[in-house]
Amino acid sequence: MNNVWFITGSSRGLGRSLTEAVLAQGGRVAATARRPEQLADLVAQYGSQVLPLALDVTDHAQIAAAVAAAVAHFGRLDVVVNNAGFGITGAAEAYTEEQVRSQLETNLYAPIAVTRAVLPYLRRQGSGHILQISSIGGRVGNAGVSIYQAAKFGLSGFSEALAKEVASLGIRVTAVEPGGFRTDWAGASMAYAPTIDGYELVNQRAEYFASGNFVPLGDPAKAAQAMIDLVQHPHPPVHLVLGSEAAAFLRQADADRRAEFEQWLPVTLSTDHDEAENFFATEVGKLYQVKPQNQQAAE
Template sequence: MSASAQTWFITGSSRGLGRAIAEAALAAGHRVVATARNPRQLADLEASYGDRVRAIALDVTNPGQARAAVAEAVEAFDRIDVLVNNAGYGYFGGVEELTDDAIRAQIDTNVYGVVHVTRAVLPIMRRQRSGHIMQISSIGGRAATPGLGAYHLSKFAIEGFSESLASEVAPLGIRVTIVEPGGFRTDWAGSSMEHATPIDDYAPTVGAMRAVLNSAATPMGDPAKAAAALLSIAGRLDAPLRLPLGSDAALMLRGSYAANLAEVDRWAHVSRATDADDVTSEQLAALERMVKGLGAGASDAPLDVAAQS
């Protein structure tokens, strides 16, 4: 194992993208703390990689378990270089079709789970003055479709939480990347997906989306290539705040952003009409300069999907 080997802490490591990331990190010579509700599903990784992998039971909705898992990781490997908050699932159903309990459960795992693990790791990375937090969001954290309201609620929340976090921890040497996958060849839309009881009136909207999810179309994304993309940016000084994964993600997000900007422009006269009468041109100019400054670190280069794959 080289001196540049990193310690990765990955939630939801038993299958799907989390499993692919764990396998790729181990194959690259890194140390991995692989967590799952049932760590017995990770026994093969322990058998193959020995003391470079530690399988830990973790229910991310339990903040005490999150703190204990992080403490065990640090005891085993002394540090945590990369946190991948991957644990989560989708719940399909129209907003009216969802139960209160289903919405709470979606938020508990997809939002509070990320919050608990992130907060448990932050003191370690602060002490190190280094680290990279990768939040597995989704194109569904920036663009919404019918039938996934609870899922979008959770992923939009993670986007805002992580963007705020990124600005707080950057001076401490800690980077945050929000990973926005498109469709990947995992069981996200299969056995991992939970479903609400349909209401017939929503057949043209929610039902149409359900048909898409149930179709035989094979997703474009390769989990192994997604894992390789994340390994390629881990710890980089120029790591992006947001990283769409997959050609579908890049295309859908570009379309969504363009539509959003067009609507902002269309209704700008209404937006401006709400300014107080004493707002000056100097104030508006200062605001424009501040907004440009906030975006100064963003790259204007076209997204190279092939390079990410």
């Protein structure tokens, strides 16, 4: 593997595991971090394979400079990984304005900004793969992480739309949506809103994370290898869920959403204009009809 990777938040957590795995397999990495000196051991081991770059992902000028430096150094970018981010736990009304702003700036606005910065280079190349490190929390909502998940839902939605927008340009986009992995997400990287009485479930979750007793199921080294394999695949998914816990959450959420949708479908359909033809009866709408599973199997 000789791809050039651009990885944000590469000094710790999943970003560090991915950076190490890519370098170990012969890839080249523009490794960004707020403190690039934390990457000194990788520079000592891998030399010119790795380019450490200082980057605060909330600083748009730094983003542009880091992307330009990476292209100038390596000549191209093949895989861009928006990994930098952090979690926060608390009740929605309890977060400070700064906490809300920081979450959205780091976990949503920043990956959008990095994506927009790299797209001109990838478009001119006619190739590239953008991996957005979202979360199963970008597909399934849970009490206590509403602001974090607002950012991740936004990132997964942005990625899905972007994938359709740039497919004809030879650029692929995947929202990677992990469950809990054994990084410092729930440890040193976790922030907390002030506690408010009455939110028992939220407060219990915050206490659990802060206790250090939360041991996730996911292995970051295996997640890193899954992403390396992913970029070699000729038909990568737009969404890649990682971890059995995440798979269980998503399967249940999809079933719940489907049941709720069907229950309220009469109300949904009742709001068309009287003079409008039901969309499902149109030629385009017929493409959106879902066949029963037994009919699909028969075909």
